[in-house]
Amino acid sequence: MMRRTKNILKQAIIRSLAHPRVCTILNPWTRRLGTVFMMHRFEDPTQGVYGHSVEFVEAVLKRLRRRNYRIVSLRELIDDLNRGASWKGHRVAFTCDDGTYDQAEIAAPLFERYDCPATIFLVTGFMDRVLWPWDDQVAYVLRHTARTSVTIRADSQTLSYDLCTDAQRVLATEDLRLRCKLMTQTEFLAVLDGLSEATGVAIPQSAPCAYAPMTWDDARTLEGTGLFSFAPHSVSHQILTSMSDDQARDEITVSWQRICHELAKPLPVFNFPSGLFGTREVGFVRAAGLSTFVSTVAGYVHCRPNAESADLPWRIDRFNFPETLEDFLQYSTWIEWGKDQLRSRMRNS
Numbered sequence: 200m201m202r203r204t205k206n207i208l209k210q211a212i213i214r215s216l217a218h219p220r221v222c223t224i225l226n227p228w229t230r231r232l233g234t235v236f237m238m239h240r241f242e243d244p245t246q247g248v249y250g251h252s253v254e255f256v257e258a259v260l261k262r263l264r265r266r267n268y269r270i271v272s273l274r275e276l277i278d279d280l281n282r283g284a285s286w287k288g289h290r291v292a293f294t295c296d297d298g299t300y301d302q303a304e305i306a307a308p309l310f311e312r313y314d315c316p317a318t319i320f321l322v323t324g325f326m327d328r329v330l331w332p333w334d335d336q337v338a339y340v341l342r343h344t345a346r347t348s349v350t351i352r353a354d355s356q357t358l359s360y361d362l363c364t365d366a367q368r369v370l371a372t373e374d375l376r377l378r379c380k381l382m383t384q385t386e387f388l389a390v391l392d393g394l395s396e397a398t399g400v401a402i403p404q405s406a407p408c409a410y411a412p413m414t415w416d417d418a419r420t421l422e423g424t425g426l427f428s429f430a431p432h433s434v435s436h437q438i439l440t441s442m443s444d445d446q447a448r449d450e451i452t453v454s455w456q457r458i459c460h461e462l463a464k465p466l467p468v469f470n471f472p473s474g475l476f477g478t479r480e481v482g483f484v485r486a487a488g489l490s491t492f493v494s495t496v497a498g499y500v501h502c503r504p505n506a507e508s509a510d511l512p513w514r515i516d517r518f519n520f521p522e523t524l525e526d527f528l529q530y531s532t533w534i535e536w537g538k539d540q541l542r543s544r545m546r547n548s
Contacts, residue, residue, distance in 0.1 A: 213525045216534050219266060233276055233290035233500035234531050235493070237517040241301040246409040248301060251520060253309060259527055260313040263291060268531070272316035274428055274466055276500065277491055277515070290500075291531050293317040294493065294517060296432060296470060298326055303413035307421055319418070320432035320470040320493075323457040326415060331406035332436040334473075336391060337379070338372045339410060344398035351393045354382050380473050384441045415461045422462055430466040431455045431489075440475050447480055452487045468493060468515075493517055499536055 240250030298321040360371035379387040421427035431454035474495025498516035
């Protein structure tokens with residue numbers, strides 16, 4: 200009862216703070232902010248795909264249009280940043296990672312219905328059907344094994360997971376994915392082999408239907424609407440920081456070249472797999488002719504680029520697309536910015 204009361208109170212406070220009149224009053228301080236949302240899979244019960252609820256996404260887009268939000272493409276937002284344009288109000292942009300089939304078949308019609316632009320970051324080897332992302336392979340194996348527990352060796356550790364329920368399988372997937380992101384390329388490939396053996400599930404060479412990519416024809420059709428842009432998200436979706444110089448450089452350069460070959464107007468913005476990068480990887484982005492990259496760091500875009508140095512590309516931070524309206528309001532208005540300002544003052548006082 201206490202928790203329910205707190206949730207109701209939180210909802211009431213956030214909705215009040217996000218009211219258009221309040222946002223208008225604070226506009227002189229917040230109009231230089233922009234929110235970029237990061238999305239992945241979209242729910243498809245026919246394939247057993249868990250992801251963003253179509254009903255919730257539609258409710259959010261409907262609210263944005265009803266409240267006259269400034270919904271922009273990532274391309275327009277970046278052009279404004281490059282020009283140092285003066286914004287008159289908060290901007291919102293949407294991005295989708297990986298290029299899965301549901302983004303073309305389920306998400307795109309939804310965005311079109313509300314005349315909402317979106318940028319989709321493509322894993323080019325996935326698009327070419329020569330591979331499928333390793334993190335999806337982990338999810339596939341743990342979802343399809345008939346075993347109720349599994350023990351594997353990973354990075355000199357022994358990991359044991361209970362797999363009796365769907366919830367336990369989801370937790371096991373999230374934990375193992377996180378551990379793999381911190382391994383070298385050789386280590387995590389060994390984990391995939393060990394996981395397949397321990398679970399008794401063979402990993403298909405190409406992505407099963409539920410994990411399939413969109414096609415290049417899909418991408419060209421969507422690009423032709425003028426609402427959708429496409430940008431590189433590597434060749435293989437493997438962690439670049441675990442690769443040699445030549446491998447990491449090729450993941451960036453080749454994926455960009457491939458998209459330029461297939462599409463008419465690709466967006467020169469790179470998206471690092473799992474959001475992991477260092478100075479070396481950022482330098483490779485610049486050398487490939489890409490001036491900007493997106494991150495998985497939660498944060499607003501400011502009207503001034505957050506450059507690390509004048510010689511390196513600058514990054515665009517993104518918020519994970521939330522699951523509740525209150526969280527959406529918090530990120531798409533001034534509220535999260537206000538919380539950051541308050542925390543900063545408290546630390547400095």
